[in-house]
Every structure is written in structure tokens, then in C-alpha cells.
Amino acid sequence: MARGPAVTAYKFLRAGRVGPFSGFQWPVDAWVESDARVPCYAGIHACRTGDLPFWLMDELWEIELGGDVADGARKLVADCGRLVRRIESWDAAAASEFASACLERVRTLASRQPAAEGHLADLESWAPRAGAVAVASLAARAYEASGGAEAYDAERAAQSEWLVARLGLGAAGGEPRAQRT
Amino acid sequence: MASELTCQELVELVTEFVEGTLSGSELERFEQHLVYCGPCTAHVEQMRETIRVTGALREDDLDPAVADELLEAFRGWREGQP
Amino acid sequence: MLAMPETEAPMPEESVASRDDVALVAALRAGDEAAFTELVGRYGALMLRVARLYVPTRAIAEEVVQETWLGVLRGIGRFEGRSSLKTWVFRILTNTAQTRGAREGRTLPFSALAQRELDNDEASVDPDRFIPQGERWAGYWASSPRRFDDLPESRLASAETFAAVKHAIDELPEVQRAVITMRDIAGFTAEDVCETLALSQGNQRVLLHRARTKVRQALERHLGEGVA
Numbered sequence: 001m002a003r004g005p006a007v008t009a010y011k012f013l014r015a016g017r018v019g020p021f022s023g024f025q026w027p028v029d030a031w032v033e034s035d036a037r038v039p040c041y042a043g044i045h046a047c048r049t050g051d052l053p054f055w056l057m058d059e060l061w062e063i064e065l066g067g068d069v070a071d072g073a074r075k076l077v078a079d080c081g082r083l084v085r086r087i088e089s090w091d092a093a094a095a096s097e098f099a100s101a102c103l104e105r106v107r108t109l110a111s112r113q114p115a116a117e118g119h120l121a122d123l124e125s126w127a128p129r130a131g132a133v134a135v136a137s138l139a140a141r142a143y144e145a146s147g148g149a150e151a152y153d154a155e156r157a158a159q160s161e162w163l164v165a166r167l168g169l170g171a172a173g174g175e176p177r178a179q180r181t
Numbered sequence: 182m183a184s185e186l187t188c189q190e191l192v193e194l195v196t197e198f199v200e201g202t203l204s205g206s207e208l209e210r211f212e213q214h215l216v217y218c219g220p221c222t223a224h225v226e227q228m229r230e231t232i233r234v235t236g237a238l239r240e241d242d243l244d245p246a247v248a249d250e251l252l253e254a255f256r257g258w259r260e261g262q263p
Numbered sequence: 264m265l266a267m268p269e270t271e272a273p274m275p276e277e278s279v280a281s282r283d284d285v286a287l288v289a290a291l292r293a294g295d296e297a298a299f300t301e302l303v304g305r306y307g308a309l310m311l312r313v314a315r316l317y318v319p320t321r322a323i324a325e326e327v328v329q330e331t332w333l334g335v336l337r338g339i340g341r342f343e344g345r346s347s348l349k350t351w352v353f354r355i356l357t358n359t360a361q362t363r364g365a366r367e368g369r370t371l372p373f374s375a376l377a378q379r380e381l382d383n384d385e386a387s388v389d390p391d392r393f394i395p396q397g398e399r400w401a402g403y404w405a406s407s408p409r410r411f412d413d414l415p416e417s418r419l420a421s422a423e424t425f426a427a428v429k430h431a432i433d434e435l436p437e438v439q440r441a442v443i444t445m446r447d448i449a450g451f452t453a454e455d456v457c458e459t460l461a462l463s464q465g466n467q468r469v470l471l472h473r474a475r476t477k478v479r480q481a482l483e484r485h486l487g488e489g490v491a
Contacts, residue, residue: 021212031264054213072209080264118399134217137185144184145399152184187402189393193386196472200453220407224388230411231479234419234428235447240308247325251303251332252296258336259294 007065007174009046009076011083012057020057026083031066033080043070044081048173051075053140053159056098056133060090060167069174076173089167095132101162102139103127105155113146186214191221195228280344287348291339303332306349309449310356316441317360318367327363331356350455357459373460377438380473381466387476414486424485431481435474442467443474 013019017026026032034043046063047055051074067079103123110120119142127135136159144152163169186194191214197203198211215222280288290298310331314324334355342351392408394400411419418424432440432448441460445451451459457467 020216033264055216057216073206074209074213122399131217137217140184141400149184187393188404189388189390189402192388192476193472195387196468196475200468200471202468218404220404223408223410224404226410226412227408227479227483228475230419231428231475231482232447234424234482235432235443235475235478236450237420238425238429238448240312247329248300248303248307251307251329252300254329254333255296255299255336258333262294 005174007069007076007078008084008170009048009063009065009172010052010087010169011046011061011063011081012052012055013059013061015058017059017061017083026061028083031080031082034078043077043079045072046076046078046081046172048076049164049169049171050157050160052163053136053156054133056095056131056136060087061085062087071173087167087169094166097166098132098159098162099127099130099135102135102159105158106139106142109143109146116142116146119145186210188214188218188221188224191215191218192224195225198225199228199232280342280347284348285344288339288342288344291336302335302348302352306352310353312444313353313356313449314360316437316444317357317364317369319369323363323367324360327360328356330363331359334359350451353449353451354459373438373441374462376436377460377462377466377470380436380438381469385473387472388480408483409487411482411486418486424482427481427485428478431478432474435477438462439470439474439477442470443478446471447475 013026017028018024019026024032032044044063044065046065048071054074062084064082064084065076065078066081069076069078071077103120106116106120106123110116119138123135123138123142126138130138136156140152140155140159143155147154191211194203194207194211198208203211215225287298287302291302307328310328311321311324314327314331315321318324318327331352335352338355342348346354392405394403394405396402432443435443438460442456442462445456445459446453453464453467456462457464460467462470
């Protein structure tokens with residue numbers, strides 16, 4: 001099936017290995033092909049390490065991608081994929097620590113830029129009930145409000161680095177390819 | 182272009198999302214927002230339910246007098262057939 | 264290898280005659296009354312609703328439907344099954360309705376009326392539902408909408424709910440009413456509707472969006488009872 005060398009990447013799924021939009025339940029260690037109905041988007045979606053903060057969900061899996069693999073803005077798109085192993089270190093505790101780390105960085109921001117104090121206060125009140133993925137987005141927006149797109153990107157990169165370190169993740173996505181938008 | 186869609190921007194795109202006509206990058210931003218936004222997820226669900234309920238509208242039964250007239254017309258047509 | 268359905272995109276409708284269609288047409292040609300009654304029962308009321316989009320009164324819409332059935336019978340020998348029977352019948356209907364509508368003084372085609380509707384700028388959701396511009400989280404929901412599927416099916420499928428939806432559709436501007444009727448009630452494809460109403464794909468989508476958002480709002484109000 002694979003046309004090029006197999007590519008290793010990561011994939012977030014809802015509890016029970018369920019895709020968030022397809023509702024499809026993924027098998028373990030079996031190749032899955034996408035039903036290509038929508039051009040320019042159809043395919044198996046997966047994360048490079050930089051994409052992880054955008055898609056945080058219940059379960060994190062290492063996935064092997066096959067066939068044509070393309071780079072989207074915030075994901076990889078491939079013809080087929082196979083779940084290899086669950087990243088067990090991504091659990092509720094890790095998600096909670098992740099949120100705290102985001103909050104800590106926003107605290108740092110607010111200490112440098114008082115204009116961000118309002119964002120910090122809001123985040124502190126929401127974080128206990130909000131999921132990790134929401135906290136990640138809100139923290140990045142707080143940085144964006146203070147320092148524009150660059151600051152947003154930097155915070156997202158920090159979130160990604162935290163995940164890689166805390167979860168012990170290897171590189172993902174192979175060599176970069178032409179973007180498929 | 183802002184890094185992420187706001188909720189107010191997302192609701193303008195819901196029909197295109199359900200129809201499957203968002204471009205690849207628009208669809209990516211849309212889905213990425215839904216992953217973290219419960220309220221927008223609820224809004225999309227409301228739209229889906231709306232479409233479902235609309236589709237379940239049952240028309241009133243045909244007036245029997247009208248149905249009779251039609252049957253007469255059918256018989257008339259049938260008579261004229263070779 | 265398993266195939267995974269990737270997106271929300273709806274499956275395309277059947278575009279050629281089904282086996283059931285073929286059997287029904289054969290029975291009609293043979294003069295089978297039961298087949299005719301079946302066909303009338305299946306599409307008659309929907310045809311009335313669609314005809315009503317083109318002509319000023321229900322009585323005239325009924326005449327259009329009668330005329331259409333005659334046209335169906337006269338033309339049944341020519342039906343080749345290249346489209347579904349439903350599409351074929353409704354094509355005769357919309358042509359008949361259009362002609363009659365013109366005679367009754369409807370001079371503007373849907374495409375012209377559509378332009379008028381499109382010229383109005385509309386927000387899909389009341390801006391008051393979102394945090395205002397200039398505030399910290401501008402553009403976010405101020406309060407969360409409530410899911411409809413959390414409600415018991417008995418409420419969603421009640422006569423009152425259907426009446427509220429029907430009323431909302433009846434109140435829509437003409438072309439929005441036509442588009443949502445044809446798409447969501449009659450089940451036609453986007454392509455069919457664009458062809459029938461002479462709308463571009465883009466305009467059809469915008470008008471469908473506006474129609475659905477208004478109906479959604481009416482449904483939310485009806486089901487909400489006190490929820491913002």
C-alpha cells in the first residue's frame with residue numbers, strides 16, 4: 001500500500017479510539033484508508049509535533065501513515081494510516097499539568113505586560129472547568145492580544161515543546177513536503 | 182488573517198461546513214475551532230437538528246375530492262391510450 | 264483495509280431511475296390505477312407546496328398540480344430513466360408552475376428576487392449573543408447555546424414543533440423559502456435547485472444558509488422557553 005517510506009506521526013482521538021468528526025472507531029494495528037469525497041482535504045489526518053496543541057483530545061496515538069502524505073497548515077493528510085501504539089503518558093493528569101503550564105506562561109506574560117492581566121484573570125477562573133485544548137487556545141490568544149501573530153506562534157511552539165518533553169515524543173511527520181491547502 | 186476563527190465568524194460558515202463545500206484550509210480552521218469550543222459545537226448540532234426536523238415535516242394528506250378528480254383524469258387518459 | 268468516512272459531506276442523491284421507479288412507470292403505462300394512486304400519494308402534497316412557491320394562491324397551485332399530473336401521464340411513454348422519476352415529475356411541475364406564475368403576474372424570476380434578498384446584509388446569529396467588539400474575548404459566545412438533542416424526542420417531534428418550523432418557513436423571503444423547501448423538505452440536490460431556480464451555487468448556498476439560520480432561531484425560541 002505505501003508508496004513512499006512510511007511516515008510516523010501522532011493522532012488524537014476521542015475516548016474509545018473515535019474520530020472527532022467522522023465518528024469512526026479506529027482499529028489498532030490495521031490499515032485504514034480514507035473515503036476520499038472531499039478533494040484537497042480528504043485523507044487520514046495526523047499531527048506533527050507542532051500540530052499537537054491544536055488537537056488535544058482524550059487519547060493520543062502514534063500512527064504510521066502510508067501512500068501520499070501532504071502537509072496541511074496544522075496537520076498532515078495521508079492516503080492511509082495505521083494506529084501503532086497508544087501514548088499512555090497522555091492522560092488526565094498530563095492534561096491538567098499541561099493546562100497549568102499554559103497558565104504559568106500567561107502569568108509570565110501578564111507580569112511583563114499589565115494589559116494581559118485581564119486575560120490571566122479570566123483564564124484562571126475558566127481553567128479548572130475547561131479542557132486542555134481550550135486552555136491552549138485561550139493562552140495562545142492571550143499572547144496574540146499582547147504581541148500579535150508572532151507571540152501567538154511562539155506560545156503554540158512552547159505548548160508543543162512542553163508536550164514533546166513531558167510525553168517523551170520523538171520527531172514526527174518525516175521530511176516536509178509541498179503544502180496541500 | 183487572524184490565527185483562529187472567532188465563534189461569530191464560525192456561525193457564518195456552518196451551512197458550508199454541513200454541505201461539505203468549505204475549502205481545505207477553511208475546513209481545517211473550522212474543525213480546529215470545534216475541537217475546543219463547546220458552544221459552537223452545540224450551535225452546529227442545533228443546525229443539524231433543524232435540518233432534520235425540517236426534513237421530517239409531513240405534508241397534510243391530499244384532499245379526497247382532489248384525489249378523486251385525479252383518478253378520473255387518469256381513467257380518461259387510460260381510455261385514450263392505444 | 265477499512266474505509267473511513269472522512270467528512271460531514273452528504274451522500275449525493277440518486278440521479279437515475281431506481282428499480283422501484285422503473286416498475287412504477289411500467290405499471291402506469293399499463294394503466295394500473297394503484298400505481299397512479301401510489302405516485303399521487305407519494306408526491307402530491309409536496310408538489311402542492313412547491314407549486315405554491317410560484318403562484319399567488321393555493322387554489323391556483325392545485326390547478327398547477329392537476330395540470331402537472333396530466334403532463335406526467337401524457338409524457339410517461341417518453342420517460343427514459345435518465346433521471347429519477349421524482350426529478351422528472353418535479354421538472355414538469357416547476358415548468359408548469361413557472362408558466363402559470365408568469366400568467367398570474369409573477370414577472371420577476373427567482374434569480375432577480377434572489378439579488379434583492381442577497382443585497383441585505385444579515386448576521387446569522389443575533390450579534391447580542393456574542394461578546395462585543397473591543398472587549399477582551401470579542402466574538403466569543405456570551406452564553407452557550409443549548410443542544411436540541413438534549414431534549415426528549417417527544418418535544419422535538421411534537422405537532423407544536425412542526426407547526427413552529429412550518430410557520431418559520433412560511434415567513435421566509437420568497438427565494439429563501441423556495442430554496443429550503445426544495446433542499447430540506449423536498450430533498451433535491453443543490454445542483455437541481457440551482458438549475459430550477461437559476462441560481463449560482465454560491466447564491467444558493469448563501470440563501471440556504473439564511474433560511475436555515477432563521478428556522479434554527481425560530482426552533483430555538485420555540486424549544487427554549489426562557490433560554491436566551
